Amino acid sequence: MKTTIREIADLVQGELIRGDESTAITGFSSLEDANSSQISFYASDKFQESLQKTKAAVVLISSSGEPLAPGSTALISVADPAVAFDAIVARYGDKPPEFVPGIATGSHVDSTVQLDVSKVSILPGATVLKNAVIGNGTLIQPGAVIGERVVIGNDCEIGPNVSIREGCVLGDRVIIHGGTVIGGDGFGYEFDNGKHRKVDQLGIVKIEDDVEIGSSTTIDRARFGETLIGEGTKIDNQVQIGHNAVIGKHCIIVAQCGISGSAKLGNYVTLAARVGIAGHIEIADRVTVGGKSGVISSITEPGGTYFGYPAKPMKETLRTEMRIKKLGGLLNRVKDLEKRLEELDGKQ
Amino acid sequence: MKTTIREIADLVQGELIRGDESTAITGFSSLEDANSSQISFYASDKFQESLQKTKAAVVLISSSGEPLAPGSTALISVADPAVAFDAIVARYGDKPPEFVPGIATGSHVDSTVQLDVSKVSILPGATVLKNAVIGNGTLIQPGAVIGERVVIGNDCEIGPNVSIREGCVLGDRVIIHGGTVIGGDGFGYEFDNGKHRKVDQLGIVKIEDDVEIGSSTTIDRARFGETLIGEGTKIDNQVQIGHNAVIGKHCIIVAQCGISGSAKLGNYVTLAARVGIAGHIEIADRVTVGGKSGVISSITEPGGTYFGYPAKPMKETLRTEMRIKKLGGLLNRVKDLEKRLEELDGKQ
């Protein structure tokens, strides 16, 4: 990207309200990350602090932002800064790979697979096994493996080296990033005569519409029935979800969480990074769990914030931590009490 | 699945001892997960509580279960409920993918590989490199990569997108789920002149008979010699095992555990989810470590249960947690003591 503030102002039909129009612009970035030859944008009051600290050469703003920006920052006023910024990205940014319909040479698609070859895109190195169904507008990246009888809806993107095992079902607009494994066997054994005997895992994983799943996440198939990921839920990288778990709709599950078998999450649940959820427990709607917590019993009241291991209401855990901080002082106070009591005792 | 209680009773040659034989049955599930149009089974006293709470339309039982089942649940009496349930699953459930012997078109098997083409199944998109050996009855899923000189025993299943690096050795009946990496280099460097210089990792990973390994697990090759996974051990998803670690026989290692380099686990060790084991320590036979614990020194006594970080005998950690819970009260008691002592002092 090589342009000037003037050219950008023209592109977005904005008004340069401050700064030198001939300044060279070499890239775009967020307010926080932009350097002094980049353009950024101020889309909402939420970013006031970032605007005040930005090092961007020029910022797209609506009227409200002007007084907050550093004096050295040029400003272009536009009606909708986010939309204007998107136009700049579309003009100067790298284009995402094009959707090229067809079954590429070097992919392996069984003859029994149901798909419309003019509407799906299966890239080289992808494999689709017997009786799978691929919806229109769906992209299968190289190295992805779609197992027998898997059903994938419309407009999905299956990332490179993703594995979806036999019988699993995906809705529409599902995105699965690289290396993720859907439908591996649940971890179940019977201890029998000194050995662990495998318990067959005969169910599937069902993923509803508009779910996005990060890289190297693993979701196991159910013992019977289905492990379920509800509509609109977003799952980050390296998350582990055990067999028969049920995740509600519109949840956020941040990286490296682990959800044990048969756990049930409600809707709009948020798990920060590295949270562990024990098996067979339930989490109510709209509950938030803080990072690195371990939830070992059901949370039945909707909407609270929990933290710690074992996870307690946030305030309770913070109170306990505060008390632990006071332990040094407490030890000294007890020592002092003992001494004073000794003295007092001596006086009598 | 579309059938009736009558048809099921006939299939398993059982006696309908309670309920309406014309009730429609649409699926099968565990006692816990079954809904009111599904069949389940009661195989052991361990599941008494699940039986009492089940919502299944009908349950297969032996004589003992009858009094515990909810009144609304139909009951079919059979000699062995687990065996009868298996028959129902075999009749109505999805068939697992068939083992089709041969080297599929679209797989890449080097001409030096040793195998009996009539007895192995290598699916499209799998790659087997020079001088590898594949035993009879073994299935290699799409996207799996079998490195040079790898030896795989009989009746193994290597999942989709699994990577097994050069020289590693697997016994018989080993199952490895999708995306797992066996034999990546151990993490070893010498700090030298301001840089980390790589230490060659020249050993292998050896996996004994009847081991099962979950999805996206990583087991590093040894510096010299071998990283060893003992017979019958079962490892869950996203477990990390460092170079030269030795895992005993018949261990259970639950998801997201991390076992550092050169650690040694005995036989029948159980690690709950997310346990970390420090490098170069030993864990005695039949030890159990609770979830999220971190073991930083050897556990030499067999058979105990450990918990916490650093991991201590379970009772000790729970006692410490109990004391922390009492901290609020303790602070108040000390405050009270100070006040009373002040008063007492004043009286004199």
Place this chain on the structure above:
Amino acid sequence: MKTTIREIADLVQGELIRGDESTAITGFSSLEDANSSQISFYASDKFQESLQKTKAAVVLISSSGEPLAPGSTALISVADPAVAFDAIVARYGDKPPEFVPGIATGSHVDSTVQLDVSKVSILPGATVLKNAVIGNGTLIQPGAVIGERVVIGNDCEIGPNVSIREGCVLGDRVIIHGGTVIGGDGFGYEFDNGKHRKVDQLGIVKIEDDVEIGSSTTIDRARFGETLIGEGTKIDNQVQIGHNAVIGKHCIIVAQCGISGSAKLGNYVTLAARVGIAGHIEIADRVTVGGKSGVISSITEPGGTYFGYPAKPMKETLRTEMRIKKLGGLLNRVKDLEKRLEELDGKQ
């Protein structure tokens, strides 16, 4: 390997200063792991304890080690034991797979890819998409997927089933182990009208020279600009690095760490296993963070050691742990004080 101490002494032109030259030697290993038919080496004073405890049949030493070795261990004196040991490994060990230049049958390399076919090695089952650039001496293992416009430098090794998404840039001598995913989308959503709306992730991942990355690690592309891994940094298995994170040069990041989005690590930072770093914070140069810690605020002073959750200077966390250990005693002392005060009160 089948040889004798005599043959080994001859191979390394060393002097057998102790032990029976006819002893059979069947392998090589570290001092710690060697058994009584293996050879090992003593390269530095750091390994004194390992030398004293070794069970090796014979050890290569320089003059200094002699008095420390167990009496039953044969000793071969050489000028440089590490170099001599390397010669033994080169002679008797398995050869690493040979670098065979060319584009193998069964790989999928787009016609627009820039590479010198006589100098790169692309193995069967690998896929390289449009407009990628592959440097000389670089090896692409089976199942690896190189996305559109990816640039890979010279002498790199891209492991099996690795995924590198569009536009990412790797320097020279970068090693990436199996199953790792570079350049998946960052985890970013706007909550809007009851749903999580995806925020486009338009940046890349840039990996500088001499970086090594373990198996099943995930590094997300930036929202804008780049997620950066600095020169010489070594990253272990199952590490998660969020969008826009910046990792300095020559850092060590041990297995299962998680670094949240926009975090910035300085140079020579060491994170032990399972450390979590919160988003948008900075860690100064040469800081070390102990295993399983969670760093939730910036560490601005270079060179210290931190531990705990929240991470504090190591001493502070250990002091707190010590105080918690004393809690049982403290409870008793308070109980005792209460009793004595009661008595004292009664006397008056």
